[in-house]
Amino acid sequence: MLERCRALVRPALREAVGRTHPWVGEMAAYSFGWCEVGGAPATVSGGKGVRQALAVLGAEAAGAPGRVAVPGAVAVELVHVFSLLHDDIMDGDTTRRRRPTVWKAYGTGPAVLAGDALFALAVETLALAPAGPRAVRLLSAALQDLVRGQAEDLLFATRPWTGPERVRAAEYRTMAEHKTGALLGCAAALGALLGGAPPAIVSALDRAGRHLGIAFQVVDDLLGIWGDPAVTGKPVHGDLRERKKTFPVLAALDSPVAGRLSAVLESAGEGADPGAAAALIEEAGGRAAALAEARRQVTAVAAALADVPLEAGPARELRSLLDFLVRRDL
Amino acid sequence: MLERCRALVRPALREAVGRTHPWVGEMAAYSFGWCEVGGAPATVSGGKGVRQALAVLGAEAAGAPGRVAVPGAVAVELVHVFSLLHDDIMDGDTTRRRRPTVWKAYGTGPAVLAGDALFALAVETLALAPAGPRAVRLLSAALQDLVRGQAEDLLFATRPWTGPERVRAAEYRTMAEHKTGALLGCAAALGALLGGAPPAIVSALDRAGRHLGIAFQVVDDLLGIWGDPAVTGKPVHGDLRERKKTFPVLAALDSPVAGRLSAVLESAGEGADPGAAAALIEEAGGRAAALAEARRQVTAVAAALADVPLEAGPARELRSLLDFLVRRDL
Numbered sequence: 001m002l003e004r005c006r007a008l009v010r011p012a013l014r015e016a017v018g019r020t021h022p023w024v025g026e027m028a029a030y031s032f033g034w035c036e037v038g039g040a041p042a043t044v045s046g047g048k049g050v051r052q053a054l055a056v057l058g059a060e061a062a063g064a065p066g067r068v069a070v071p072g073a074v075a076v077e078l079v080h081v082f083s084l085l086h087d088d089i090m091d092g093d094t095t096r097r098r099r100p101t102v103w104k105a106y107g108t109g110p111a112v113l114a115g116d117a118l119f120a121l122a123v124e125t126l127a128l129a130p131a132g133p134r135a136v137r138l139l140s141a142a143l144q145d146l147v148r149g150q151a152e153d154l155l156f157a158t159r160p161w162t163g164p165e166r167v168r169a170a171e172y173r174t175m176a177e178h179k180t181g182a183l184l185g186c187a188a189a190l191g192a193l194l195g196g197a198p199p200a201i202v203s204a205l206d207r208a209g210r211h212l213g214i215a216f217q218v219v220d221d222l223l224g225i226w227g228d229p230a231v232t233g234k235p236v237h238g239d240l241r242e243r244k245k246t247f248p249v250l251a252a253l254d255s256p257v258a259g260r261l262s263a264v265l266e267s268a269g270e271g272a273d274p275g276a277a278a279a280l281i282e283e284a285g286g287r288a289a290a291l292a293e294a295r296r297q298v299t300a301v302a303a304a305l306a307d308v309p310l311e312a313g314p315a316r317e318l319r320s321l322l323d324f325l326v327r328r329d330l
Numbered sequence: 331m332l333e334r335c336r337a338l339v340r341p342a343l344r345e346a347v348g349r350t351h352p353w354v355g356e357m358a359a360y361s362f363g364w365c366e367v368g369g370a371p372a373t374v375s376g377g378k379g380v381r382q383a384l385a386v387l388g389a390e391a392a393g394a395p396g397r398v399a400v401p402g403a404v405a406v407e408l409v410h411v412f413s414l415l416h417d418d419i420m421d422g423d424t425t426r427r428r429r430p431t432v433w434k435a436y437g438t439g440p441a442v443l444a445g446d447a448l449f450a451l452a453v454e455t456l457a458l459a460p461a462g463p464r465a466v467r468l469l470s471a472a473l474q475d476l477v478r479g480q481a482e483d484l485l486f487a488t489r490p491w492t493g494p495e496r497v498r499a500a501e502y503r504t505m506a507e508h509k510t511g512a513l514l515g516c517a518a519a520l521g522a523l524l525g526g527a528p529p530a531i532v533s534a535l536d537r538a539g540r541h542l543g544i545a546f547q548v549v550d551d552l553l554g555i556w557g558d559p560a561v562t563g564k565p566v567h568g569d570l571r572e573r574k575k576t577f578p579v580l581a582a583l584d585s586p587v588a589g590r591l592s593a594v595l596e597s598a599g600e601g602a603d604p605g606a607a608a609a610l611i612e613e614a615g616g617r618a619a620a621l622a623e624a625r626r627q628v629t630a631v632a633a634a635l636a637d638v639p640l641e642a643g644p645a646r647e648l649r650s651l652l653d654f655l656v657r658r659d660l
Contacts (some may be wrong), residue, residue, distance in 0.1 A: 020474065021481040086446060090439030109420030112442055113480055116416060119446070120473035123453050127470050133462030143450035144350065150443055152353040229539050 007067055009073040013052075016074050016125050020117045021150040027102050027114035031081045037105045045097060051076040051187040053321060055325055058205050060314035065195075071129035072190030075139055076183060080121035083146055083183070085115035085189055090154060098233070119143075131194050138193060138206075142186035147177025156245045161253055161262035167245050169254065169293075173214055176247075181213020186320025188318075201308045208304035208322075215297035215326045218290050221246035225278050228285065240265070240274035247293060252286030331647055335383040338396055339403040343382075346404050346455050350447045357432050357444035361411045367435050375427060381406040381517040383651060388521025388535050390644035395525075401459035402520030405469055406513060408452035413476055413513070413517070415445035420484060449473075461524050468523060468536075472516035479509025486575045491583055491592035497575050499584065499623075503544055506577075511543020518648075531638045538634035538652075545627035545656045548620050551576035555608050556617065570595070570604035577623060582616030628656055 017028045029035045034047025052073035059069035087093075088101040089111055095101060103111035126135045152175040156167050188205035223232045224239035225248060239246050243265060252261055261280050268274035279288060301322055305315065347358045363376025389399035417423075418431040419438055425431060433441035447617035456465045482505040486497050502635045512649050518535035552615060553562045554569035555578060573595060582591055591610050598604035611617060631652055 021478045023485060024477060024481050086442050089442055092439075108438065109422075109484065112416050112419055113484070114447075114479060115442075115446075116449070116476075117477040117481075119449060120470060120477055123466065124470035124474060127463060127466040133457060133466070136453065136457040136463070136466050140450060140454035144447075144454060147354060147443060147447040147450055148351045151354050151447075154439065154443070155353060 001321065002048055002050070002053050005056045005066070005073070008056060009052045009070055009077070012070045012074045012125075013077055016078065016121050017118075019124075020121060023110075024114050024117040027085075027106055027110060028081065028118055029100055030105065030113070031085060033097070033297045036242055037100075044099065047097070048231070049077065051080050051183060054184060054187035054209065054318075055191035055194075057314050057318045057321065058188035058197075059195030061205070061310040061318055062192040062195040062201055063092035063199035063311050064197075066316065068194050068196075069191035069229035071125050072135065072187070072194050075122040075126045075135075076187040076190065078118045078125065078147070079084035079139070079143065080183060082115045082122065083150075083261075085118070087150060090150065102265050120243075126190075127195065135190060135193055138186055138190055138202075142182040145178040145182035149175050149177070149182065153179055157243075161265060162258050166253065167250055169247065169250050169289075172245070172247055173293075175182070176214045176217035177210050179213075180217050181210035183209075184213045184216075185209025186295065204304050204308040208301045211297045213324055214324065215294045215301065218247045218297065218329040220295045221248055222287065222290050222294070225281065237268070237278060240268045240277050243268070248281050248286035248290040250286075251252070251293075252281040252284035255284040255286075260308050263291045294326060298322070331651065332378055332380070332383050335386040335396070335403070336379045338386060339379070339382045339407070342404045342455075343407055344452050346408060349388050349454075350451060353440075354444050355445040357415075357436055357440060358411065358448055360435065361415060361432055361444070363427070367430075374429065377427070379407065380651070381410050381513060384514060384539065384648075385521035386519035387522075387644050387648045387651065388518035388527075389525030389536070390521075391487055391640040391648055392522040392527035392531055394527075394653035396525075398524050399521035401455050402465065402517070402524050405452040405456045405465075406517040406520065408448045408455065409469070409473065409476070410513060412445045412448035413480070415441050415448070417480060419482065456520075459524065465520060466525055468516055468520055468532075474511040475508040475512035477503050479507070479512065486555065487573075487611040489575070491595060492588050495515045496583065497580055499577065499580050499619075501578055502575070502577055503623075506544045507540050509543075510547045511540035513539075514543045514546075515539025515584065531640070534634050534638040538631045541627045541630040541634065542652055542655065545624045545631065548577045548624045548627070549656050551578055552617065552620050552624070555611065567598070567604040567608060570598045570607050573598070578611050578616035578620040580616075581619035581623075582611040582614035585614040585616075587614045600633055624656060628652070 008142040021029065026035065026039050030037060033042055036042045055069040055073035055076055056066040060066050085097065085102050088096060089103045089108055093101055094104045102114060122139065123136065126139055128205045129135060157163050157180050159167055185206040185208065188209045189202045192202045192205050221239065224234060225237060229236045248270060249265065257280060261284060264277045264280055305319065347355050350358065356365065356369050363372055363374045366372045385399040385403035385406055386396040391398050414426065415432050418426060419433045419441055423431055424434045432444060452469065453466065456469055459465060489495050489497050515536035515538065518539045519532045522532045522535050551569065554564060554576060555567060559566045579595065587610060591614060594607045596609055598607040622645060635649065
């Protein structure tokens with residue numbers, strides 16, 4: 001199903017990237033996994049294409065053919081890659097999908113520019129589509145939330161583990177909704193909008209995507225601590241070493257062991273074995289709280305979808321895509 | 331007249347910046363000269379506000395009240411500051427209007443994010459305005475050109491002074507149109523569009539702004555070599571020291587002294603007195619060619635404006651603003 005959506009969207013996505021300056025277009029193509037540095041064709045994975053699939057299924061769930069969602073699918077994929085390019089600069093991440101990140105391969109300035117180009121292409125693609133103004137409004141609201149989420153996430157790193165200035169679970173939820181949920185919700189909602197769906201369906205799909213984003217992020221946090229590195233592709237305990245304020249950690253810090261845990265977290269950041277921190281987080285209920293949170297958000301996704309009349313077949317595909325995303329290895 | 335336009339647009343501009351995350355909003359406010367690092371109110375100049383004035387005058391020249399142009403004026407000012415923020419990162423510039431650039435004051439990552447936020451706010455502002463889809467289309471075409479112009483400019487630096495790979499004057503013109511002209515043209519055109527002008531007026535104003543951009547850039551190049559540093563605020567011969575491929579230099583390299591000039595330009599970049607390079611450029615006709623080019627572009631601006639019926643008063647103000655911009659200290 002993901003492959004069907006990618007095949008449907010690919011020509012328009014390539015056409016959009018082809019509209020920008022060739023040098024900038026190469027950086028975009030590198031990000032999508034279409035080429036190597038220098039432009040030679042590549043056969044690496046450019047990601048699952050979840051957002052484009054949500055757009056296509058959003059249109060189909062509203063009773064329209066998937067192809068009407070293509071401009072929306074192109075726009076959300078372009079925005080997604082734009083945000084990866086810029087976030088990798090902000091976070092200092094040097095690899096993504098086992099290749100150097102764009103700023104590492106091409107330089108920071110060019111990577112900033114390539115992100116800007118993708119952003120501009122996304123807006124242009126939607127502005128040229130028939131559903132025009134409402135579609136651009138949906139996208140720009142999601143863009144605002146993306147920026148907000150990234151700002152919140154960057155600021156989390158500057159705050160203490162304990163005390164009144166600590167990061168609360170509710171703030172984490174808001175950050176994850178902004179940073180991950182807004183674009184997932186926008187993808188499905190745009191598909192429905194381009195498919196001519198009534199406002200109730202558009203906003204139900206938006207809501208579903210936002211809950212999905214929180215669930216996805218919490219699951220990612222769980223895998224970052226207790227996942228199998230062979231499956232996740234991430235270093236074991238990487239999030240603990242980097243002292244990230246993930247949901248299981250924040251939940252554990254709401255328990256009586258907060259003082260002891262914050263000391264262990266500091267030492268995990270300074271090279272000590274982070275296994276002790278992982279054990280303490282589990283003992284303090286952080287793992288269970290995160291699992292419960294993920295389940296709550298998945299239930300909210302299902303409730304949002306059950307709220308409106310959707311075509312049975314596409315709605316089933318939508319649900320199985322959501323399940324696939326959050327139940328990965330739990 | 332600039333002050334009248336700034337006063338008309340300021341409340342909506344502040345409201346737009348207020349819609350983003352407060353931390354990101356502070357970086358935006360710092361860029362506009364509204365505050366210092368940390369948020370304390372500032373009383374420094376945030377620039378002349380040429381683009382917002384073009385939008386307001388564009389509407390008035392089309393017979394509409396200036397206030398209908400406000401969403402367009404806000405959008406182009408936001409895009410302008412977005413491009414300054416990101417260009418300063420790409421160019422490694424550490425000061426702007428005698429203050430540290432945003433990336434220097436807040437860090438590269440936060441400056442990337444603040445630029446993204448301004449970009450998103452600009453799109454949102456126009457998407458919410460009545461002229462919706464056509465306005466967003468105009469803006470997104472200008473955004474594409476901005477990216478193209480910045481890419482072209484960055485790549486100029488990697489090319490040789492002489493030989494078949496050298497940068498031609500025609501390429502410079504295209505770069506300047508993209509990098510500077512597109513947003514100036516978009517500003518005036520957006521004002522006219524929001525003022526309900528017919529397509530002929532919208533595109534004439536767009537064309538005028540594009541020629542203005544080239545003229546402005548060539549004049550800037552002239553001032554960068556022969557301008558009075560006390561007036562321009564730029565270091566004397568700064569562009570020569572940085573080995574920038576400016577119009578007077580490119581024109582001089584089309585003369586028989588190209589070989590000698592390229593050697594002098596190299597040594598000027600390596601610390602030797604760039605006065606010799608300036609003299610050689612003048613001797614080779616680079617200064618005269620640039621002045622002629624600026625005059626040609628100014629004539630093209632006037633021709634574009636004469637091509638369509640405009641309200642006499644605002645058209646006069648528009649012409650005097652254009653004159654003010656290109657005749658600065660020549």
